[in-house]
Amino acid sequence: MVVSHSQSAALTAAAPMGPPRSLWADARARFFRNRAAVGGLVVLGLVAGFAIFGPFVAQHSIEEINWSILGKVDDAGGPCFLSGPDNEIPPCSETGHWFGTDAQARDLFARTVQGTQISLMVGVVGALIAVLVGTIYGAVSGYFGGRLDNMMMRVVDVLMSVPYMFVLILLLVVFGRSILMLFIGIGLISWLDMARIARGQTLSLRSRDFIEAAIATGVHPFRIILRHIVPNLLGVVIVYATLLVPSMIIYESFISFLGLGVQEPLTSWGALINEGADQMRQGLWMLLIPLAFFVVSLFGFFFVGDGLRDALDPKDR
Amino acid sequence: MTAFILRRLLFAIPVLLILIVLTFVLMYTAPGSPFASDRGVPPAVLANLEREYGLDRPFLAQIGTYIWNIVTQFDFGPSFQYRDQDVNDLIEQGFPVTLTYGFWSFLVAVVVGGTLGVVAAIRQNTWLDYFAVGISIGAQVLPNFVMAPILVLVFTLWLGWLPGGGWQGGQIEYLIMPVIALSTSFMASIARIARASMLEVMTSNFIRTARAKGLPGRTIVLRHALKPALLPVISYLGPAFVGMITGSVVIDLYFSTGGIGQFFVASALNRDYGVMMGITVLLGALTILFNLLVDILYAWIDPKIRY
Numbered sequence: 278m279v280v281s282h283s284q285s286a287a288l289t290a291a292a293p294m295g296p297p298r299s300l301w302a303d304a305r306a307r308f309f310r311n312r313a314a315v316g317g318l319v320v321l322g323l324v325a326g327f328a329i330f331g332p333f334v335a336q337h338s339i340e341e342i343n344w345s346i347l348g349k350v351d352d353a354g355g356p357c358f359l360s361g362p363d364n365e366i367p368p369c370s371e372t373g374h375w376f377g378t379d380a381q382a383r384d385l386f387a388r389t390v391q392g393t394q395i396s397l398m399v400g401v402v403g404a405l406i407a408v409l410v411g412t413i414y415g416a417v418s419g420y421f422g423g424r425l426d427n428m429m430m431r432v433v434d435v436l437m438s439v440p441y442m443f444v445l446i447l448l449l450v451v452f453g454r455s456i457l458m459l460f461i462g463i464g465l466i467s468w469l470d471m472a473r474i475a476r477g478q479t480l481s482l483r484s485r486d487f488i489e490a491a492i493a494t495g496v497h498p499f500r501i502i503l504r505h506i507v508p509n510l511l512g513v514v515i516v517y518a519t520l521l522v523p524s525m526i527i528y529e530s531f532i533s534f535l536g537l538g539v540q541e542p543l544t545s546w547g548a549l550i551n552e553g554a555d556q557m558r559q560g561l562w563m564l565l566i567p568l569a570f571f572v573v574s575l576f577g578f579f580f581v582g583d584g585l586r587d588a589l590d591p592k593d594r
Numbered sequence: 595m596t597a598f599i600l601r602r603l604l605f606a607i608p609v610l611l612i613l614i615v616l617t618f619v620l621m622y623t624a625p626g627s628p629f630a631s632d633r634g635v636p637p638a639v640l641a642n643l644e645r646e647y648g649l650d651r652p653f654l655a656q657i658g659t660y661i662w663n664i665v666t667q668f669d670f671g672p673s674f675q676y677r678d679q680d681v682n683d684l685i686e687q688g689f690p691v692t693l694t695y696g697f698w699s700f701l702v703a704v705v706v707g708g709t710l711g712v713v714a715a716i717r718q719n720t721w722l723d724y725f726a727v728g729i730s731i732g733a734q735v736l737p738n739f740v741m742a743p744i745l746v747l748v749f750t751l752w753l754g755w756l757p758g759g760g761w762q763g764g765q766i767e768y769l770i771m772p773v774i775a776l777s778t779s780f781m782a783s784i785a786r787i788a789r790a791s792m793l794e795v796m797t798s799n800f801i802r803t804a805r806a807k808g809l810p811g812r813t814i815v816l817r818h819a820l821k822p823a824l825l826p827v828i829s830y831l832g833p834a835f836v837g838m839i840t841g842s843v844v845i846d847l848y849f850s851t852g853g854i855g856q857f858f859v860a861s862a863l864n865r866d867y868g869v870m871m872g873i874t875v876l877l878g879a880l881t882i883l884f885n886l887l888v889d890i891l892y893a894w895i896d897p898k899i900r901y
Contacts, residue, residue, distance in 0.1 A: 434609075439609075440836055442840040444616065444620075446858075447862075447867075450862050531737065537862055554742070572735045575734070
């Protein structure tokens with residue numbers, strides 16, 4: 278794998294006698310020793326659980342307007358657990374608006390669940406596209422080298438020096454705003470960094486003995502890339518993909534914050550934060566609740582990503 | 595050096611052309627006419643409008659004129675929604691604003707972030723280091739569209755110190771929040787990068803040699819360590835610039851500063867392709883130019899680069 282033979286020999290020699298451990302088991306042990314990373318993982322689990330099971334718990338749909346609250350959202354729309362004698366918020370047993378309502382008196386809990394689903398999905402799909410396209414692209418470019426490599430990396434350079442957010446918004450406006458278009462647009466840019474990283478790793482792998490042996494025995498180049506190069510890129514790719522998820526979420530939230538992303542009645546963290554920011558004078562909960570979800574989840578992703586890097590990156594051992 | 599700059603310039607031109615062609619093709623393939631609206635414009639009027647704006651001409655003629663006008667007259671074409679405005683008017687109005695707070699944001703991000711990172715590395719594992727690391731981790735989850743509402747909440751709504759938006763010719767109280775909101779996440783990234791590379795440099799052989807010679811700590815840091823440690827920061831300046839230009843859209847929208855981003859969002863909501871395309875191309879050109887400057891700066895500072 279990513280460790281050279283002498284290093285892995287040293288690792289085994291240094292470890293106390295016991296059954297041999299694989300590199301992945303090693304990495305797993307290192308990861309679970311990292312408290313911040315484990316905490317991040319727990320938080321992400323909770324957020325994912327919220328997105329998956331939230332719809333079954335929510336008392337309302339994302340579009341349903343509570344007419345008894347509409348018009349006095351400022352006073353009666355707050356989270357129902359704040360209900361008390363000194364305010365007008367109806368008790369939870371009556372409304373079930375655990376997170377209160379938004380400015381149009383729609384249940385904020387249901388909307389937050391739905392926004393979380395979209396934001397997480399965008400993050401994961403964007404990272405997945407990056408992994409698939411970027412890894413293959415980088416591996417091919419790095420493996421063949423020479424003029425092809427030069428050309429392929431130039432393409433990446435060109436695409437990277439374009440202010441992609443503007444092109445992405447142009448794309449969304451021209452072809453209509455939809456979640457599919459959002460995925461395509463984000464997927465188009467997400468793989469660039471990954472391609473560079475995969476290429477760099479491939480360049481150093483290419484001169485290793487096992488690749489030479491494969492070439493010498495006449496294995497087809499594409500088979501070498503898929504069977505020998507790509508599996509060895511996995512560690513780096515996983516680390517980078519985890520760190521890519523939050524940046525994809527930030528992209529999507531950015532676009533939705535501008536009102537150019539997901540369309541009503543669908544929502545996402547960015548759209549919810551935007552709506553909440555408009556209402557902060559009247560109902561602070563509309564800003565703070567989605568903001569908390571956004572910030573906490575992003576922290577989770579960054580901590581897990583850093584933990585994975587420490588666990589899988591051979592450099593810092 | 596001149597040859598190097600020329601070569602980079604030659605590379606920048608096709609990149610810019612690709613950007614123009616890309617955005618133009620996008621607009622050209624857009625389904626429906628840019629003038630079609632819900633009001634149901636009669637086909638004859640539509641045809642007239644398209645002729646007026648030259649949209650009935652063949653593709654190559656259209657794109658040729660577009661590029662020609664940009665290159666020779668710096669003319670980014672008309673707005674398709676407002677007869678009396680073209681993209682250049684909007685740029686003239688909005689660009690000075692964007693440039694002002696963009697410049698300050700960039701300066702704050704680089705100076706504060708760089709200093710924080712370098713100082714944290716020199717004083718590794720002291721409270722100063724933990725403070726810097728804490729800030730840079732925290733600011734990772736605070737992109738501009740999160741910072742902006744938080745700042746307004748605290749400084750306008752709760753403390754009442756600063757106006758919640760507007761520009762007023764860029765007076766300082768209107769400038770503070772946009773600059774903080776825009777620069778925070780980049781400041782954090784720069785601090786992180788500077789700290790990591792400074793730590794690496796400070797443990798390298800030539801620094802050990804300098805110490806062994808008995809040079810004072812200040813000289814070691816300022817004369818020997820700083821330059822190589824800042825190289826990764828310099829290569830981050832390009833992406834930071836793109837990020838700030840992109841972020842300026844949020845700043846303009848949220849603080850109503852009236853910069854170029856405000857026109858971009860308005861035109862996006864209006865489907866005003868002319869304006870969107872013009873702004874995209876202009877900002878693309880700026881980005882490419884900035885990357886060129888960064889490359890030159892890098893080559894100038896890094897002795898390992900031969901040109």
